[in-house]
Amino acid sequence: MTGMTLYEFLLLAHVLGVVAWFGASLTMFLLWRRAVSSGNSSDVVAQAESAMWVDRRLTIPASLVVLLAGGWLMSEGNWGMDQGWLHVGMTGVFLGAGISLLWTGRLQRRLVSGTAAGGTVSRITFGMLATMGVVLFAFWAMVAKPWG
């Protein structure tokens, strides 16, 4: 049995970060849909609060691991900026996390503080789906490595 190289360790951390990020997003989305379809507004508010709790403890740290391990992999593996799939990955991290924090998170905070306007629930659902779509697109680009 051979030891692990730094590159392999970083790749493991990077991919585990992606797994945790996408897994947490999908789980929160399913629980959100469950709360919304219950028709009970206190369940919806409680679920928005739980999603923010999970974001702070799991999703945000996981996306930071993806970013940091990805950047380190680039320098360790001598990958250049001429690799189109890397641009997709970088855009994916900032766009995915940006939508979560600035769109979905902001609307969830409004819902929890009781200052939400009409349509907030479906806008939150849209934000969750948009982040998952972005993360999945980046996932595909990283594995298929197009425009390399």
Ligand code: HEM
């Ligand atoms: C700052 C952003 C990112 C950078 C700099 C980056 C960089 C890298 C690098 C250099 C590799 C190693 C490729 C290899 O050795 O073949 C890699 C692999 C990988 N990345 Fe990223 N990445 C980023 C974001 C993402 C995102 C957002 C996802 C998915 C949501 C992702 C998913 C993956 C996967 C699944 C692999 C393994 C692919 C394979 O081994 O063929 N990465 N990444």
